[in-house]
Amino acid sequence: MSVILVIEDEEKYRRVIGLHLSSSGFQVKAVATAEEGLKNAADVDLVLTDLKLPGMDGLAFLEQLRAQNMNTPVIVMSAFGTVEIAVDAMKKGAVDFLPKPFSLDHLTVVVEKALEVRKLRDENRELREALNQRYQFENIxxxxxxxxxxxxxxxxxxxxxxxxxxxxxxxxxxxxxxxxxxxxxxxxxxxxxxxxxxxxxxxxxxxxxxxxxxxxxxxxxxxxxxxxxxxxxxxxxxxxxxxxxxxxxxxxxxxxxxxxxxxxxxxxxxxxxxxxxxxxxxxxxxxxxxxxxxxxxxxxxxxxxxxxxPLRERKEDIPYLVEHFARKFGGVLSEAAIDRLVAYHWPGNVRELENVVERSILLAPGPRVEAEDVRIDTGQRARPAAAADNFLPEGITLDQYEQSLIREALKRADGNKSQAARLLGLTRNALRYRLAQMGIE
Ligand SMILES: Nc1ncnc2c1ncn2[C@@H]1O[C@H](COP(=O)(O)OP(=O)(O)O)[C@@H](O)[C@H]1O
Ligand SMILES: [Mg+2]
The missing domain is CATH 3.40.50.300 (P-loop containing nucleotide triphosphate hydrolases)
Incomplete structure (x- = not known):
């Protein structure tokens, strides 16, 4: 049975969430502060934390957790107005966020998805480690x-x-x-x-x-x-x-x-x-x-x-090389970040890939290198794919430009929001939030 730690200072919320999750078959530990949360974080499969808390807030909690080397997935809940902070939390390694108020059904979906992702990721890592033994000759x-x-x-x-x-x-x-x-x-x-x-x-x-x-x-x-x-x-x-x-x-x-x-x-x-x-x-x-x-x-x-x-003719090596270099430089890359590295054509081959992985790990703001933290070539942060070759056209505001980029990404992704988000270097929720602001859906 998966164990979920809920950190929520408002008693009513804490009770309702706790009840709902236990009746959905999860084991729940519910606490009111991040400090208590940290004490209870061991052997937990998932953490659901409020962002605004008395004392240590959800963001600081997340950082503490990662500093203690716990990579438990964390979902942050936040009231309207703090969504930008929630996006920041995701850059710092939260897996998802739930804008308040949310329906209990939505809660279940988000929780199950996070647990599923964790399971796949664990399996993936085990598989990759097993494969690495076979696909490695000395350190090659x-x-x-x-x-x-x-x-x-x-x-x-x-x-x-x-x-x-x-x-x-x-x-x-x-x-x-x-x-x-x-x-x-x-x-x-x-x-x-x-x-x-x-x-x-x-x-x-x-x-x-x-x-x-x-x-x-x-x-x-x-x-x-x-x-x-x-x-x-x-x-x-x-x-x-x-x-x-x-x-x-x-x-x-x-x-x-x-x-x-x-x-x-x-x-x-x-x-x-x-x-x-x-x-x-x-x-x-x-x-x-x-x-x-x-x-x-x-x-x-x-x-x-x-x-x-050349590396561009054996792209299937790239995820394994990235894993190898990430271990060497003590970092972790998200799947989306690895996807970006696989897509690049690597004129400087493995040497360039090694440098990019090292630089990205050094300069990433959060504990994990996200797609937008990948620093190919000049050490500049990557711009969203759709904007890569364009300059800001004249007579257009930044907001309008952002909106046109989002529309363009949605078009390219055939309306698929996850894919559009990936093109833009955003999480799906961050894109959903921007769409809501634009009045789309
Ligand atoms: N297959 C590989 N696995 C791991 N590291 C590699 C691999 N190929 C190259 N490297 C690393 O990439 C860098 C460049 O490799 P190097 O052997 O000097 O390339 P070349 O001599 O062809 O220019 C080195 O740091 C090396 O350790
Ligand atoms: Mg050489």
Whole structure:
């Protein structure tokens, strides 16, 4: 039996609500103040609280509850005139509000809906946690077929010394996959050396990669080992391989073929036992055609090609990634907020998604990130979908503009209020309230 905590200072209301709910089959705890409510909040399935209370008010109660890590759904009741505060309460994590006076039938509907949502959400979380185990490889999340296939390939080839070529846009996860391959190989306790080929100026690249002997050039006062030497027995990750100049390409080819090289200023041939993983965000085949990338090197690198699709082509991964990042940054996102993230096209891929989730959690005013708290791109709060590309037209008041947006959203949603509310970034009740103010229904 679901337990409902009712916080209402007016005795008559408290009695009527209590009686109605118990006769509807709920177990009721009814108290007159928020302070008492807090004492009784443990093991409660739902809280129904008045907004205006003597002492601590309903809003403060809600905040206290969340501060004590209780995510019990809360419905706020409020008399006319405090509806805007009730909307605020919903932003702070209340699930619904009941404008007073309300009918007992309406009360039942709202209570049952809130309990249903809670049940679904709990089931959802359990399901998602179970799924996460399967759709996770180390800390890499992927439930899409493409990612599942990549996990399979990584598992198979990681223990070998096979050269891997990772292709994909910036932010798709090339780095994390390269590291995962290393960690699943017998080389895992040996060095993983990343070389960012764009970051090193061409004239320094040879000495960085292969080392130099004392006196090899002015300023070379001592000898120094290069990256391929220090990575011996481990893995070298060549990032942005497409940017490697031709003179170095020849030397890489020799490493790949014979694992041999010479330090700059020396003609003693050295041997290194490295596994090579390369990554590129440009199509190397285009570079082959233009003659800027050696064909023989390309084939040596392309032993195990792994193409990581952009995030917009595997949107089914987004809810799982969001769950993962939300846990990482200690926040929670509403279903509507997740829907917004799924709808976006993510030019910056997973890196951008991670940043947006972090920023949204940091800046959300309430305990949960709601759809309107999602901060994509510039750090600006999202505007309602219908307004996204419009400026305020001239000769129109803000009220009129709001009304036209609401009408537009209703039209787009075919009159479905829940859907229209979602388009506008409002809760259904907030929309209902605005419609009443406009004199619609
Ligand atoms: N599938 C994934 N699961 C979890 N985090 C990911 C995933 N893909 C990328 N990331 C995260 O996104 C960010 C960018 O990934 P990264 O590997 O650096 O991308 P790339 O090297 O392709 O530019 C990193 O913080 C990484 O941890
Ligand atoms: Mg990278």
């Amino acid at each position: 999340i992927g439930r899409s077929a493409a990612m599942q296939e990549i996990f399979g390939t990584v598992t198979r080839i990681a223990p070998t010394r096979a050269t891997v070529l990772l292709c994909g846009e910036s932010g798709v996860g090339k780095d994390v996959i390269a590291r995962a391959i290393h960690h699943h190989s017998p080389r895992k306790d040996k060095p993983f050396v990343k070389i960012n080929c764009t970051a090193i100026p061409e004239n320094l690249m040879e000495s960085e990669l292969f080392g130099y002997e004392k006196g090899a050039f002015t300023g070379a006062n001592t000898s120094k080992a290069g990256k391929f030497e220090t990575a011996n027995a481990g893995t070298v990750f060549l990032d942005e391989i497409g940017d490697v100049p031709g003179s170095i390409q020849v030397k890489l080819l020799r490493i790949l073929q014979d694992r041999e090289f010479e330090r700059l200023g020396s003609n003693r041939t050295l041997h290194t036992d490295v596994r090579i993983i390369a990554a590129t965000n440009v199509d190397l085949r285009a570079a082959l055609e233009q003659g800027t990338f050696r064909e023989d090197l390309y084939y040596r690198l392309n032993v195990v090609p792994l193409n990581i699709p």
